[in-house]
Amino acid sequence: MTIVAALPKIAIKPVLKGNIARAAHPIGCEASVEEQIGFVKANGHYNGPKKAVILGASSSYGLASRISLAFGSNADTIGVSFERGITSPEQTGTAGWWNNIFFKKEAEKAGLLAKNFIGDAFSTEMKEQVVQYIKEEFGGKIDILVYSLASPKRIDPQTGTVYTSCIKSIGEEVRDFSINLEKQEIFEQVVEPATEKEIADTVKVMGGEDWELWIQALMEAGVLAEGFKTVLYSYLGPEITRPFYSGGTLGQAKAHAAQTSDRMNQMLKEKVNGESVICVSKAVTTKASAVIPILPVYASALYKVMIEKGLHETPIMHKHRFFKEMLYGDKREYDENGYLRPDSWELREDVQAEVKAIIDQVTPDNFRELTAVDVFTKEFMQLNGFLFDGVNYEEEIDLEALSQLRP
Ligand code: NAI
Numbered sequence: 001m002t003i004v005a006a007l008p009k010i011a012i013k014p015v016l017k018g019n020i021a022r023a024a025h026p027i028g029c030e031a032s033v034e035e036q037i038g039f040v041k042a043n044g045h046y047n048g049p050k051k052a053v054i055l056g057a058s059s060s061y062g063l064a065s066r067i068s069l070a071f072g073s074n075a076d077t078i079g080v081s082f083e084r085g086i087t088s089p090e091q092t093g094t095a096g097w098w099n100n101i102f103f104k105k106e107a108e109k110a111g112l113l114a115k116n117f118i119g120d121a122f123s124t125e126m127k128e129q130v131v132q133y134i135k136e137e138f139g140g141k142i143d144i145l146v147y148s149l150a151s152p153k154r155i156d157p158q159t160g161t162v163y164t165s166c167i168k169s170i171g172e173e174v175r176d177f178s179i180n181l182e183k184q185e186i187f188e189q190v191v192e193p194a195t196e197k198e199i200a201d202t203v204k205v206m207g208g209e210d211w212e213l214w215i216q217a218l219m220e221a222g223v224l225a226e227g228f229k230t231v232l233y234s235y236l237g238p239e240i241t242r243p244f245y246s247g248g249t250l251g252q253a254k255a256h257a258a259q260t261s262d263r264m265n266q267m268l269k270e271k272v273n274g275e276s277v278i279c280v281s282k283a284v285t286t287k288a289s290a291v292i293p294i295l296p297v298y299a300s301a302l303y304k305v306m307i308e309k310g311l312h313e314t315p316i317m318h319k320h321r322f323f324k325e326m327l328y329g330d331k332r333e334y335d336e337n338g339y340l341r342p343d344s345w346e347l348r349e350d351v352q353a354e355v356k357a358i359i360d361q362v363t364p365d366n367f368r369e370l371t372a373v374d375v376f377t378k379e380f381m382q383l384n385g386f387l388f389d390g391v392n393y394e395e396e397i398d399l400e401a402l403s404q405l406r407p
Helices: 026-042 060-073 095-109 124-137 196-206 209-220 249-272 295-308 315-327 349-361 373-383 399-403
Strands: 051-055 076-081 114-118 142-147 153-155 162-164 174-180 185-191 224-234 275-280
Touching: 026 060, 026 095, 026 315, 026 373, 051 060, 051 124, 060 076, 060 095, 060 142, 060 315, 076 095, 076 124, 095 114, 114 124, 124 209, 142 209, 153 196, 162 196, 174 295, 196 249, 209 224, 209 249, 224 249, 249 275, 275 315, 295 349, 295 373
Parallel strands: 051 076, 051 142, 076 114, 142 224, 224 275
Antiparallel strands: 153 162, 174 185
């Protein structure tokens, strides 16, 4: 990254292109990290891992996992993510870049190690760098690896082939309402059925292959502690989302990850008395979920119902409950396949019956009243550091000073 002229002071405003955010507010991201740390501190410690690696650590589920493990279990953490800092007055860094910086700042204040690797987690070089760091500077062994990557593409490290994932249905076209966050409108979205190649490519990107390569590399390097655990976040969801989610290309990838987990579980049990876990997680507002077709309407209806029932969770609430009560607690909920199911609140019969009733009535005119689209939108803006009380969004930010901060 080369920055030639001194950067100006500017007020950073949100920029949305459809459901993609093109601007992030550094100070707001700091507020977001602090708020999540505050949640964990207020909601109790657990006796969990002391050395953790989080792949996809810079946002949403991965960041929440890192914050819970660090501030809930006093873990030193290594975070791997793919993020960008300030490159020009118009490109003021991604939210994940700032989250990494401010997480590290807070973790170090608390006396914890927090190492950030920025680059391609799918590459062999990244695995080698992380192994080397664990051996030389991280105490030699790790207790957990959280796999929380969400990516549109993956370069196969062996062949160099670039695979692109897609979110499509399988067999039949699906049509339903979705939300355009920029315009605050709902529109009919068409999800095309995937070709065989698209299904296979999505499995290549979002399935379990890279996860297994990580575990193999760490195992061969001898850095897995006795009792080591690894966890990948999956989604199954209700019938309503099945045609475009668990029954579609992404579902195939998650099924592949689950098969991989079963195999790795056996191996880890034998070698280090460890385990591999699939955590079927709830639908939450993230950079990745906002671009899943149709999901924003489902999520907004779901939030309406779960808020009314006192069950609504953001990523930090969901992941802290998962680690504290399930993975390192005594309240594990398993399904018949042996997957952990913190998503059971989302799938409760009463919740789903009410969600379905809302979705059946939604129109472009009534969706604001019927759903919690306001909550979905606010959470989305907050992912990028906007809409935090206590942050002055009119204030001009010193980009030059911020550009000196390193993750
Ligand atoms: P996100 O988009 O907020 O985060 C993705 C993370 O992956 C970021 O830290 C990003 O920097 C990192 N990343 C992407 N490509 C990378 C690469 N090549 N190298 C290094 N880092 C890379 O995603 P979100 O929603 O938190 O998803 C995480 C996992 O949770 C995914 O596997 C997703 O399927 C799963 N999940 C998400 C749900 C949701 O509602 N968002 C529900 C259930 C599961």
